[in-house]
Amino acid sequence: xxxxxxIIKLELLSALRSKTMLIFAxxxxxxxxxxxxxxxxxxxNMYQLSVRYLLGIAFSxxxxxxxSAAAGALSSDRAAKRLQLTMIRPVPHxxxxxxxxxxxxxxxSLIIAxxxxxxxxxxxxxxxxxxxxxxxxxxxxxxxxxxxxxxxxTNAKFREWADQNDREFCLKYLEDDxxxxxxxxxxxxxxxxxxxxxxxxxxxxxxxxRFIDFFGRPGSVAGxxxxxxxxxxxxxxxxxxxxVPLNVRSSGGSGGSALEFHNNTDIPLSLQPRKxxxxxxxxxxxxxxxxxxxxxxxxxxxxxxxxxxxxGACLGRGVAVFSVISLLIVMVVSPATVExxxxxxxxxxxxxxxxxxxxxxxxxxxxxxxxxxxxxLESEERVEWSEIGDAAMAGVFYxxxxxxxxxxxxxxxxDD
Amino acid sequence: MSNVIxxxxxxxxxxxxxxxxxxxxxxxxxxxxxxxxxFGLLGPNGSGKSTTIKMLLGLLNPxxxxxxxxxxxxxxxxxxxxxxxxxxxxxxxPFLTAKxxxxxxxxxxxxDSKTSRRRTRExxxxxxxxxxxxxxxxxFSKGMARRVAFASALIGKPRLLVLDxxxxxxxxxxxxxxxxxxxxxxxxxxxxxxxxxLLGDAEDICDRVVILNRGVKVAEGAIGELGSSLSDFFLxxxxxxxxxxxxxxxx
Numbered sequence: 001x002x003x004x005x006x007i008i009k010l011e012l013l014s015a016l017r018s019k020t021m022l023i024f025a026x027x028x029x030x031x032x033x034x035x036x037x038x039x040x041x042x043x044x045n046m047y048q049l050s051v052r053y054l055l056g057i058a059f060s061x062x063x064x065x066x067x068s069a070a071a072g073a074l075s076s077d078r079a080a081k082r083l084q085l086t087m088i089r090p091v092p093h094x095x096x097x098x099x100x101x102x103x104x105x106x107x108x109s110l111i112i113a114x115x116x117x118x119x120x121x122x123x124x125x126x127x128x129x130x131x132x133x134x135x136x137x138x139x140x141x142x143x144x145x146x147x148x149x150x151x152x153x154t155n156a157k158f159r160e161w162a163d164q165n166d167r168e169f170c171l172k173y174l175e176d177d178x179x180x181x182x183x184x185x186x187x188x189x190x191x192x193x194x195x196x197x198x199x200x201x202x203x204x205x206x207x208x209x210r211f212i213d214f215f216g217r218p219g220s221v222a223g224x225x226x227x228x229x230x231x232x233x234x235x236x237x238x239x240x241x242x243x244v245p246l247n248v249r250s251s252g253g254s255g256g257s258a259l260e261f262h263n264n265t266d267i268p269l270s271l272q273p274r275k276x277x278x279x280x281x282x283x284x285x286x287x288x289x290x291x292x293x294x295x296x297x298x299x300x301x302x303x304x305x306x307x308x309x310x311x312g313a314c315l316g317r318g319v320a321v322f323s324v325i326s327l328l329i330v331m332v333v334s335p336a337t338v339e340x341x342x343x344x345x346x347x348x349x350x351x352x353x354x355x356x357x358x359x360x361x362x363x364x365x366x367x368x369x370x371x372x373x374x375x376x377l378e379s380e381e382r383v384e385w386s387e388i389g390d391a392a393m394a395g396v397f398y399x400x401x402x403x404x405x406x407x408x409x410x411x412x413x414x415d416d
Numbered sequence: 417m418s419n420v421i422x423x424x425x426x427x428x429x430x431x432x433x434x435x436x437x438x439x440x441x442x443x444x445x446x447x448x449x450x451x452x453x454x455f456g457l458l459g460p461n462g463s464g465k466s467t468t469i470k471m472l473l474g475l476l477n478p479x480x481x482x483x484x485x486x487x488x489x490x491x492x493x494x495x496x497x498x499x500x501x502x503x504x505x506x507x508x509x510p511f512l513t514a515k516x517x518x519x520x521x522x523x524x525x526x527x528d529s530k531t532s533r534r535r536t537r538e539x540x541x542x543x544x545x546x547x548x549x550x551x552x553x554x555x556f557s558k559g560m561a562r563r564v565a566f567a568s569a570l571i572g573k574p575r576l577l578v579l580d581x582x583x584x585x586x587x588x589x590x591x592x593x594x595x596x597x598x599x600x601x602x603x604x605x606x607x608x609x610x611x612x613x614l615l616g617d618a619e620d621i622c623d624r625v626v627i628l629n630r631g632v633k634v635a636e637g638a639i640g641e642l643g644s645s646l647s648d649f650f651l652x653x654x655x656x657x658x659x660x661x662x663x664x665x666x667x
Contacts, residue, residue, distance in 0.1 A: 006523030010509065017511040017552075081507045088473045089524035089572070090497035411491060412477075 003091040004099045011073070011103030024065070024111045028058055032118040047123045051378040058115040059297060059374060063304050064328060066108040070308025071320035073100045074406070079317065087410060094407025097313060101306045101399055108305065109298040116290045124286035129382045130206070133279040135193035135259065140274070144174035182270045185223075185263040192260040195227070195279050204282035205230050205246040207259065211271050222264040227279060228256055235264075243280075283382040292383035293373035299388075299395035303368050304328065306402035313406035313413070331365035333358075418487075420576050420607040421449035421472065426481030428467055428631075441467040443631045444481070449624075451575075454598065454608045456618040458650065459628035465611045466504070468628070469580055472609070473501060485576060497525070500574030504581045506565035510554025514545050514564050517553055518571050525572030532571070539567035542597075558585040566594070570601075577601065579610040583617050595621050619646040627653050 015021045035054045042049055074097070077083040086096055148171055151158040162170050185191045207225045221242070222235040230246035259279050263269050271277060283289075307327060311320035362369070371391045376383050428442040442464040449455040457465050470476040471483050474490035485495040508517055515536055522532035540546045543563035548556075553564055562585050569577060582598070583591040598608055598621050612618045618625060619639060627635040627650060634653045635642070642649045 002523045002526055002528070006520050009523075010512070010520055013516070014509070014511055081503065081505070082509060084470075084473070084475050085501070085503065085507055085521075085568075086524060087475065088496055088499060088501050089521065090493045090526060091524050092493065 003089070004095055007086070007091075007096060007099035008103040008106070011100055012107060015104075015107045020069070021107055021110070024062075025114055027061075028111060028115045029118065031058060031061075032115060032122070036122055047127065047380075048378050050119060050123050051374060055115055055119050055377065056374045059112060062108050062111050062115075063301060064325060066104055066301060067304040067308040067324040067328060068321045070101065070104050070305040071312045071315075071324045072317045073104065073309055073312055074410070075312040075315065075317040075320050083410075092407060093410040094403045096410070097306075097309050097406035098399065098403040101302065101309045101403060104305045104309075105298065105302045108301045109294070112297050112301070113294055116294055120287055120290055124290060127286040127380070129283050129286060129289040129377075129380050130280035131198075131202075131283045131382045131384075132208075133195045133198055133281065135273055135277055135279075136196050137274055140175050140178045141171070143178050144171050147174050147178075179274050180272055181274060182272055184268045184270045185261060186268050187263055187266045190260055190262040192258040193273055193277065195257050195259050198228075198257070198279065198281055202281040203230075206280040206282075207232065207244040207246065208242070208278040208280055209234075209244065209261075209271060210241045210276035211269050212276070213270050220265060220267070221269060223269065224262045224264065226260045226262075227258070241276075280381075286377075286380075289377060289380075289382055292385070292388055293377050295388045296371050296373040296383060296391040299391035300368050300371050300373075302395040303398045306399045310402040310406045310409070313409045327365065330361040331369045333361075418451055419448040420451050420453075420486060421447075421455075421609060422482070422484040422487075423447050423468070423472070424482040426468070426471060426478045426483055428464075428471065428476065428478050441631050442471070442478075442628075445626075445628070445631070445633055446481075447626045447633070447636060449607060449609055451607050452602060452605055453624060454602055454610070454622045456622035456625035457609060457611045457628065458615070458618055458625050458646075459611075461613075462630070463628040464631040465628060466580065467631075469578060469609075469611065472578060473499070497572070498575040500569035500572060500577045502566055502569040502577070502579045502582055504584060506553075506558075506561040508553045508556075508561055508564060508568075511552055513550045513552055514540060514556075514567075515549040517564055518567055521568040522571045527572070535571055535573075539570060543567050559587060559590055562586055563590070566597075575605075575607060577606055577608045579608060581612055582610055583612065583614060591617065615647045615650055629653065 032054050035057075036050060039046060039049045039053065074083060077086075087093060148162070148167070152162055183191065205227055207227075209225075211221045220236075222233075224231055224233045225244050225246060227246055229250050231248045231250065232244040232246040234242050234244045236242065259277075304324070304327075308320070308324045311323045314320070315323065371387065371394075373383050373387075376387075424446050426442055426445045427440070429437045429440045432438050445464070445468060447455075457468060459465050467476060471478050472485065472490055474496070483490055486498060488495040490496070490499075509520070512520060518536040518539060519532050522535060527535065536549075537546070540549050543566060545560060545563055545567075548560070553561055556564065566582070569579075577598075579598070583594050586594060595617060598610075602608055608621075610618070610621070622639055624638045625636070625642075625646070626633055635649070639646060
């Protein structure tokens, strides 16, 4: 353990004395201050713009810079022949990789904390966040699988189509259909959805909803949402996306788990409840939410840094840094490509290969890409402890995996 | 006396990216070093001394043959915990002070804080750097950096000390000090393996030497058994046929 802490101390001293941390702190301060002045011209949505651009870019820069620093940690020391002096000491090589990954993550997390602190000072004071609850639905994947089997037996056209495509593609297609399913609330009628997990003592609710017709157009909306005796009305002829505060409390009606909507118009209203209907319950302050987001960001940084250290253990500095940056670019680009999910049958062989590569890249980089604390902060949604747990577990898993591989590589790599 | 180092028929060939052999650095080398001995690994530039040392330190894998330190593979923690190494160049972290450098390597050797502090103080006094203990080593002269590196190699109180050109970059007074120090360490039971281009130094310190030329062992024996001065012996063994032909335009 002494060796472990000595290596962490060495890395932190290096960051301090080479003034890397100071430069980072100054750069973040300048970016947050100057960026805020630029955004001031926008006037509306200042908070959202600040989180998306100021914090989002600061976090991205930290990921790229510290990923690159991690890639250079072992490779530079190897090139300068300093690594061998550590490697010949009685320290397991994976401990060297682990300690360096943790040290770089530690100072990266301090920089992230600093940018969150500045964001709090600019926009976060007095701001709250909401817990987001979705209606309870049957698992889309399971419904898709059942639908696939049923349609395959009963529908000749579907069977013909399914035979031409692989099962996974068909299931994804059906799953998308289920997720996009419309429900219609007839004029003067009500519809309700079950919402689970809302704390009993919660009292401040709102509904985030989007009404849309089958052609994706907004229409006139008038109606009333009710949950546990709290209600709120919506009456707007133009917009499709609403936040409806449930701020009218009627007597009785406490408890229960149904969110109800009553259509007050004389036309049917359609929505996609799996996608576009959420109950929001006021949670706690921006500061607490920023703290939780910081934990997730640190875990994401740990994954990127561990990968960087591993690349640095295998490759020369230049190639290792290039690999980390490529990994981050792929992480950003792949999910969107896969999300669009082009029909493989309509693609030529090269494009199909590209799609497969994108799917693989999205899968490989998903541990980093699936955590999105910045977008949660932007939409003032509470970063859930379950997400922090998942992120922390992913962080520790990849730290152990990459450190083990780094140690193995360091032992095998010929220092010539 | 048991052997601290055993090298048996070790060969090492460096290869390029396509695994084509580029140079055979060491060829069928065998020697052993007994406990408490000062052993010299001598040879001209490119003779395979550094490659041999790297294999002894576990930084390079031999293509064939066996290398053992204290009867174990040099890659094991047990072997590494009894090892001290002074590289040819000091390779220190420039932003650390002399004291921090020693504390860092003390920590890597698993020393507790108190022992590490005490040994750091004593070692810095021993190498004459106590008054600059808190200065960053990046600003040190080559000779001062060399002393810090020497002290770093000793902080774990190793049973085997591997010295690659230990007197390189040192002034004559410091060179004498190093030689005296090595002799004192050996009296205390330490085993030393060293390489040097300075045959006078090797002659002064070493009990036995191996002379390498182009990766092949050309001679091995106790200093006293070589029959002539080490310098003459060395030149006879490796200098044969080597002569600069002056370029025409320089004549």
